[in-house]
Amino acid sequence: MYSADVKLSIMVGNGIFMVIEGLDGSGKTTQAKILAQRLSETYSIYLTAEPSRGRVGTFIREHCLYDQLRLPTEAEALLFAADRIEHMQTELKPALDQGKLVICDRYLYSSLAYQGSSGLNLEWIKSINAYAMQPDFSIFLDVPPEHVLERLHRRRSVMETLEMQRKVREVYLKFVEKGELIVVDGDKPREIVADELYTKILDLLRPVKGYVS
Helix, strand or coil, X not given: CCCHHHXXXXXXXXXXXXXXXXXXXXXHHHHHHHHHHHHCCCCCEEEEECCCCCHHHXXXXXXXXXXXXXXXXXXXXXXXXXXXXXXXXXXXHHHHHCCCEEEEECCHHHHHHHCCCCXXXXXXXXXXXXXXXXXXXXXXXXXXXXHHHHHCCCCCCCCCCHHHHHHHHHHHHHHHHCCCCEEEECCCCHHHHHHHHHHHHHHHHCCCCCCCC
16 A cells, blocks of 8 residues: 555656446446545546536437437437547546546447447547547446346436447457457456456556556
8 A cells, every 4th residue: 555645646747547338237337436436545536437527428418318219320429529529628638637547437439339339430430539538448347238238227328228239249349359448347246346347457557657556
C-alpha cells in the first residue's frame, strides 16, 4: 500500500484512461464501481460512463434508447460520436490532465459493436470518431447474451433483444481476437469477477511509468 505522499506523487502528470465494455446486463457498471472503489485506495480515480451526463448524452438517454423504434443507425452513430467528443472535452481530458486514473463504462467499442452489428461500416464509425482519444486499456466483460437478458429487471432499451445482443457480442469478440480488447469472463459470481478484473488491471498498470506498484 502506498503512503499518502507517494499516492500524490505518482499522480502528477498525465493520467491513465481505461474502458470497460460489455453487453447490456453484463455487470460492467457494477464492476466499474467496485474497481473504482478498490483502486481509490492507491490512485486518484475518476469514474464516468457513456452516454455521458452532458447535453448530447442526456438527449440520447432520454429520447433515443427507450422509444418504441430505433433511430436510423447512422443517426445513432453520429449522436454517440458527438456525445463522445463533448464527454472528452468536458470530463475525460480534464481528469487525465490532473493525473487521474479514468474508468469509463462504455466508449468507442460500444459504437463499433452496437451500430456496427446493425449494418454500419466499421471504418465509417471509426472515421466519425477520429477525434476521440484512445484508451490505454480496454476490457471486454464477456457474458453470454442469453444470460445478460435474464439479468435485466428494468425496462429494456431498443437494443436489448437476444438477436441484437448476439450480433453485438460477435463484433466485440472480433476485437478481442485482434488484441484490441482484453477479455474477462463475466459469467461468474460477482465477487470472483471483481477479483479477476482487479488483478488484471493491476497487471496492466505495473509496466506503466508512474503507476508501478
